[in-house]
Amino acid sequence: MVKITIKDLSFSYGSNRILDNLEIVVGDSEVLGLIGPNGSGKTTLIKCIDRILKPKGSIFLDGRNIEAMGRQDIARYIGYVPQSSTSVLSTTVFDTILMGRRPHMGWRVAEEDIERVVETMELLSIEEFALKDFNELSGGQKQKVLIARALCQEPEVLLLDEPTSNLDLKHQLEVMEIIRDLVRKTDISAVMAIHDLNLASRYADNLVMLKKGRIYATGDPVSLLTSENIKSVYSVEVVVMDNFETPYVVPVRSLNGGNVCG
Amino acid sequence: MPPETAVKKADLKEEYTRFVGRKFLLMFIFILGIIVLAGVAATLGSADISVSEVYAAILAKFFPDHFQTTWFVDTIVWKLRLHRVLMAVVGGMGLAVAGAVMQGILKNPLASPFTLGIASAAGFGASLAIVLGAGFVGGEYLIVGNAFVFTLLASFTVYGLAKYKGITPETMILAGIAIMYLFSAMTSFLQYVGTSEEVQEVVFWMMGSLGRSSWSKVGLITVVLACCMPYLLLKSWDINAMGAGDETATSLGVNVERVRVVCMMLVSLITACIICFTGTIGFIGLVAPHMTRMVIGGDHRFLLPASGLVGAVLLLGADTVARMIMAPVILPVGIMTAFLGVPFFVYLFMRRRKEYW
Numbered sequence: 001m002v003k004i005t006i007k008d009l010s011f012s013y014g015s016n017r018i019l020d021n022l023e024i025v026v027g028d029s030e031v032l033g034l035i036g037p038n039g040s041g042k043t044t045l046i047k048c049i050d051r052i053l054k055p056k057g058s059i060f061l062d063g064r065n066i067e068a069m070g071r072q073d074i075a076r077y078i079g080y081v082p083q084s085s086t087s088v089l090s091t092t093v094f095d096t097i098l099m100g101r102r103p104h105m106g107w108r109v110a111e112e113d114i115e116r117v118v119e120t121m122e123l124l125s126i127e128e129f130a131l132k133d134f135n136e137l138s139g140g141q142k143q144k145v146l147i148a149r150a151l152c153q154e155p156e157v158l159l160l161d162e163p164t165s166n167l168d169l170k171h172q173l174e175v176m177e178i179i180r181d182l183v184r185k186t187d188i189s190a191v192m193a194i195h196d197l198n199l200a201s202r203y204a205d206n207l208v209m210l211k212k213g214r215i216y217a218t219g220d221p222v223s224l225l226t227s228e229n230i231k232s233v234y235s236v237e238v239v240v241m242d243n244f245e246t247p248y249v250v251p252v253r254s255l256n257g258g259n260v261c262g
Numbered sequence: 263m264p265p266e267t268a269v270k271k272a273d274l275k276e277e278y279t280r281f282v283g284r285k286f287l288l289m290f291i292f293i294l295g296i297i298v299l300a301g302v303a304a305t306l307g308s309a310d311i312s313v314s315e316v317y318a319a320i321l322a323k324f325f326p327d328h329f330q331t332t333w334f335v336d337t338i339v340w341k342l343r344l345h346r347v348l349m350a351v352v353g354g355m356g357l358a359v360a361g362a363v364m365q366g367i368l369k370n371p372l373a374s375p376f377t378l379g380i381a382s383a384a385g386f387g388a389s390l391a392i393v394l395g396a397g398f399v400g401g402e403y404l405i406v407g408n409a410f411v412f413t414l415l416a417s418f419t420v421y422g423l424a425k426y427k428g429i430t431p432e433t434m435i436l437a438g439i440a441i442m443y444l445f446s447a448m449t450s451f452l453q454y455v456g457t458s459e460e461v462q463e464v465v466f467w468m469m470g471s472l473g474r475s476s477w478s479k480v481g482l483i484t485v486v487l488a489c490c491m492p493y494l495l496l497k498s499w500d501i502n503a504m505g506a507g508d509e510t511a512t513s514l515g516v517n518v519e520r521v522r523v524v525c526m527m528l529v530s531l532i533t534a535c536i537i538c539f540t541g542t543i544g545f546i547g548l549v550a551p552h553m554t555r556m557v558i559g560g561d562h563r564f565l566l567p568a569s570g571l572v573g574a575v576l577l578l579g580a581d582t583v584a585r586m587i588m589a590p591v592i593l594p595v596g597i598m599t600a601f602l603g604v605p606f607f608v609y610l611f612m613r614r615r616k617e618y619w
Contacts, residue, residue: 047509050512050513051512052509052512052513070515071512071515071516071517072515074515075513075514075515076515078513079513080509080510080513082507082509082510085506085507085510090555090559090560091502091505091506091559091560091561092281092559092560094278094281095502095559095560095561096506099499099502099503099506099514100514102499102500102503102514102515102516103514103515107495107496107498107499107563114275114278115275118274118275121274127274130274130277130278131277131278131281153514159513
């Protein structure tokens with residue numbers, strides 16, 4: 001089953017073209033990684049898919065044109081996890097996650113909504129923070145709460161914008177494993193913009209490599225993460241090693257001459 | 263489900279239910295506070311009546327078979343004092359709710375009903391009426407009409423300016439600052455050309471007072487609040503979501519721009535209706551939501567009504583103190599709210615803990 005079909009998608013800020021004629025298909029139970037250097041359009045693409053930004057072209061969610069869908073319908077299909085979130089005004093972790101039920105509930109919180117929040121908190125092992133202030137949590141804990149909120153939407157697709165960008169090594173792995181396990185255990189798919197090529201290599205089923213708003217290459221990590229592709233897109237010379245059958249990217253030197261490794 | 267998990271789940275659910283129950287309990291305590299304070303406030307004045315006589319006079323109106331009162335107490339309470347007390351209650355309630363909504367939709371803890379230049383616009387409208395005698399409505403409603411119309415005019419201008427650049431908290435606040443300075447400058451000009459009596463009247467109006475209250479004004483504010491509150495409460499979840507950022511709120515299905523604009527217009531209407539009768543009463547709209555947030559949390563489903571109750575307590579308390587402190591002279595309540603509000607505001611600033619900043 002195809003979860004998302006993107007056809008001829010373009011987006012511009014004024015005259016500045018950010019995304020140019022993208023064609024992407026997201027399949028069932030797939031982790032799709034969007035990779036590319038800063039400014040290549042990864043985050044913009046994530047926001048276009050969730051219709052936070054309004055691009056040109058077509059996006060079909062389970063065969064339905066997104067333009068014909070209401071905001072509420074989109075929110076039931078796609079759960080968005082922003083790069084980071086701080087709430088200026090205080091909210092508890094429980095209330096933050098409960099917010100994910102908004103597309104499904106009215107003003108009153110039903111028993112079922114509370115149960116869903118509790119289940120999601122247990123799934124991500126964050127129930128001990130339930131009544132803590134969201135802003136008091138560490139980066140890793142916050143990221144889990146944001147994923148929990150998106151899961152409470154009961155989406156078919158999770159969109160994640162740099163889910164590991166502010167995390168230490170342990171939390172990076174923890175968050176990525178949570179995402180991969182969710183996709184494996186349920187039939188949801190995940191699309192994530194990700195900077196770390198080695199995390200992308202390890203946890204994504206397929207990758208889309210963006211360069212200046214265009215798709216440079218698509219494919220599974222083994223076929224896509226080659227030293228040639230990376231050199232062309234990132235302007236960095238790398239050695240790609242085999243790490244238990246997943247590519248492991250080690251930078252050697254940048255193209256302007258400096259040695260990266262000593 | 264393993265038994266251990268089931269227990270844990272039940273515990274969490276119970277804990278959350280207790281957490282919500284505490285909020286209802288606090289709101290009940292605030293309502294009791296208003297009832298007690300209202301009774302005390304209605305005893306203040308040259309005619310010496312007791313708190314029990316005040317309650318008896320109020321209850322006798324609704325249950326004449328069960329409560330007795332005298333003509334004298336009934337007249338003092340119903341004709342002279344109660345409308346002022348209720349004006350403080352509905353005025354404080356409206357300003358505090360307006361402040362809580364503004365802080366929510368602008369994601370700014372420093373926002374208040376006056377952030378969008380509303381107070382300056384109302385001040386200018388009143389000054390125009392007082393100094394030049396010009397206005398939209400004649401007679402006794404000249405000042406009230408001007409303050410009301412200019413308040414709404416300021417809101418529409420802020421909306422228009424922000425719409426041009428995109429309705430975000432930043433554009434709205436910047437447009438509000440521009441409007442505030444424009445109307446302040448125009449008010450200063452009117453004060454410059456006005457006579458000393460006119461300037462005195464303008465200054466007195468801008469200090470805010472409940473002395474001009476009447477039953478019809480209380481009724482009007484109540485009707486406006488009753489019409490606006492259901493929508494604001496209905497949009498509590500949307501305001502909650504907007505606190506997490508416009509993008510997150512959009513992804514949760516909120517039409518962010520529409521909610522922000524409609525809330526802003528309703529807040530302006532509530533504020534206009536109150537301050538055109540009372541003058542600009544500051545600090546209630548800023549401080550009451552903060553105080554409430556500290557005890558009841560940031561969920562707007564509870565924050566909005568509870569802020570209203572706290573605002574009512576604060577304004578009624580400030581008015582009561584303003585009437586007692588230099589009796590028989592009654593200080594303008596706007597001075598008292600600032601006197602009580604500034605120390606608290608400084609306390610908040612010095613405390614500056616993560617949970618509400």
